[in-house]
Amino acid sequence: MSVSFPRAGRIAILGTSLVQQNHLGDATSLATSARGWMSWAEVLSHGRLSCPVHHDPGVVPGWEPSNREGVSRFFSGLNFGVSGQKAIEIERRVPRLLESDFDLIIVDAGTNDMMVETRQTIAETRARIASALLEAGKTVILLPILARGIQKWPAGGAERAKAHWINRHSIDFAAGHANCHIFDWNATWVDTDSDFGEPHAGYSNDGTHFSVLGGFAVGSLLADYLENIVPLTPDRVLSKDDRFDPVNNPLGNLTSKSSARPMTEKGAASHRLGGEIIHPGIGVWVEAVCDVEVPAHDGVSGISLRLKDAADDGQEAIALAPFYADDGSLFPFPSTSWRGALRTPPLKLKPGAKAPELYLDVILRAGAMPIEIGIARIDVRPVPSPVRA
Numbered sequence: 547m548s549v550s551f552p553r554a555g556r557i558a559i560l561g562t563s564l565v566q567q568n569h570l571g572d573a574t575s576l577a578t579s580a581r582g583w584m585s586w587a588e589v590l591s592h593g594r595l596s597c598p599v600h601h602d603p604g605v606v607p608g609w610e611p612s613n614r615e616g617v618s619r620f621f622s623g624l625n626f627g628v629s630g631q632k633a634i635e636i637e638r639r640v641p642r643l644l645e646s647d648f649d650l651i652i653v654d655a656g657t658n659d660m661m662v663e664t665r666q667t668i669a670e671t672r673a674r675i676a677s678a679l680l681e682a683g684k685t686v687i688l689l690p691i692l693a694r695g696i697q698k699w700p701a702g703g704a705e706r707a708k709a710h711w712i713n714r715h716s717i718d719f720a721a722g723h724a725n726c727h728i729f730d731w732n733a734t735w736v737d738t739d740s741d742f743g744e745p746h747a748g749y750s751n752d753g754t755h756f757s758v759l760g761g762f763a764v765g766s767l768l769a770d771y772l773e774n775i776v777p778l779t780p781d782r783v784l785s786k787d788d789r790f791d792p793v794n795n796p797l798g799n800l801t802s803k804s805s806a807r808p809m810t811e812k813g814a815a816s817h818r819l820g821g822e823i824i825h826p827g828i829g830v831w832v833e834a835v836c837d838v839e840v841p842a843h844d845g846v847s848g849i850s851l852r853l854k855d856a857a858d859d860g861q862e863a864i865a866l867a868p869f870y871a872d873d874g875s876l877f878p879f880p881s882t883s884w885r886g887a888l889r890t891p892p893l894k895l896k897p898g899a900k901a902p903e904l905y906l907d908v909i910l911r912a913g914a915m916p917i918e919i920g921i922a923r924i925d926v927r928p929v930p931s932p933v934r935a
Contacts, residue, residue, distance in 0.1 A: 552649030552685045554776040555596045558624040559584055560643065560675075561636065561654025563755060564692060565627025566611065569599050569891075570867055571620025576601040576891045577864035580848070580879065581756045583731065584625075584652075585866060586765025587772065593835055593887030594778040595769060599623030600831075600892050600932040601861060608639055621891075623932065624648055632659045633671035640678050647934060650685040650776060652729065656712060657691055657754075660699070665708040669715040676719065676726060685775070686726045688716045693736050693743045695753025701742045729771055734763045751869075751877065758869050758877045762884075782835070782887075784923045790824050799927050800824040800832070801904070806921040810908040816852075817906045819924050825901040826928045833863070833929050834904050835889040837922040842883040845914020847876035850907045851888035853926065857898030863890035868909060876909060887923075892932050902926065 559565045568582030576599065578585040584597050602622035610617045612630035619628070626643045628635075633655040655675055656668040672688070679686045690713040699705040713732075720726040737746045745753070749760030756764070790798035803821030810817075819836065826832065834853040840846075848868035855861055865888040869877045895902065904926055910917065 552776050553779075554594060554772070555598070555779045556624060556648045557584075557595060557597045557772075557776075558626060558643070558646065558648040558651040559597055559654075560626040560651055561689070562627060562631055562658055563611075563629030564654050564657065565625065566619065566629050567755065568597070568627065569621050569625050571601060571618075573603060573620070575862040575864060576621055577850075577867035578891065579761075579869060580758045580850070580866045581751075581761045581869040581877070583756060583761045583764035583768060586762050587768040589866065589886035589888060590766050590884065591769040591772070591778065591886070592837070593782065593889050594780075595772055595776070596779070596889070597624050598891075598932060599625050601863075601894070606642075608635070627654075630658060632663070633668060633675065637671055637675050637678075640675060644679075644682050648684070650687065651679055652687045652689060653679070654689045654692075660691065660705045660708060665711050668708070669712050672712070672716060673719050676723070680723055680726060684725070687729045687775075688720055688726065690716060690728070690730055690732055692754075693732050693745060695744045695750060696742055698753040706742065727775065729768060731764045731767070734767045735760060748878075751871065758879055762880050782923055782925065784925055790826060790927065792826070796826070797928050799925055800826060800902075801924050801926050804922070804924045806906075806924070807918055808906055808908070808921065809916060809918045810910055811916045812910055812914070814848075814907070814909045817908065818903070819906055819921060820904040820926055823901045823904065823926055825899065826895070828895055828897050830928050831892045831894050831931050832902060832926060833890050833892045834865075834924075834926045835887055836906075836924040837885070837887050839885045839920035839922075840883060841917065841919075842881060843915070843917050844881040845911045846879040846881075846909070846917065847911050848907060848909035849879060849919065851890055852905045852907050853890045853893055854903045854905065855893055855895050855898075856900035856903055857896040860896045860898065861893060863893040865890045876911075878911070892929050
């Protein structure tokens, strides 16, 4: 088998809720999630890594979240995560996902098997999934079993021992197969001072899944890791004369203002970006992207880029949607400074004459100091249809 260079702009992710939760969809919107590790990898790579998805309300048997018959994930694309699935159910979905166009796939499988299957069965199923993908010519990155808090796996319990054995088995499997690699998300997730290998405080919302801080930590590590595997897509060069022209440049920039420095004094604020935005036509797919520079701040609960179709039944596409707890409170954003690119999923414009609108949504916790965020290279433009046969 030859070793090839996978495309950075079409990275696939496969697995359980730990994968699905990178994206959030409903009947009226689609978002990358601020709890998502792949979402943060895209941002912190300055948009040069991408796991593309698009809105799709269809229901696919075997792909229903938590095995709830008739329920949609509300998106299609290269996020192949389905919450609640065991490894064997993930394996059954491989033939369908291989119909999609991608070169590299990151695989999570087995976390939902830990309390019901033997370590050998889990390891063997993970190996079969990886082997099928490798035989199809894909570059495979295996994720170890993600460590859990003691509220999910008892201290000193069998699940922890099984996870260590399975993860060692995966390392050995990858070492013996060309184009197969390991990305150890536990390297930044696990608190090494914990006697039971639990996640760092604040990294998980429930001992199993990601909070915003956990997604940021793993996404940062993944962005650095993938730089050594995939040639990054070209950096964005935003020329002032790269403007939309329906005849000569139908993929040109629709905005009239490329930068901003919005100040949020308190609470929640929606800052209009991009100046006057041109309407490129009904049925056109558009996406938005901008560079952001966020200073260190310990009171941020949300920083999102939101592209709105202003038509009466228009939808919204959001980059880094905030993560709400069950009680309605928000999980905090990183308190450290960070820079990156926010890119919305593509949005298909519905019938109507109103031009799309672009916002930076900022949420501060009660009593937090004001924050000023640098915004540059604001870009809203038509894109080819992401729907592929």
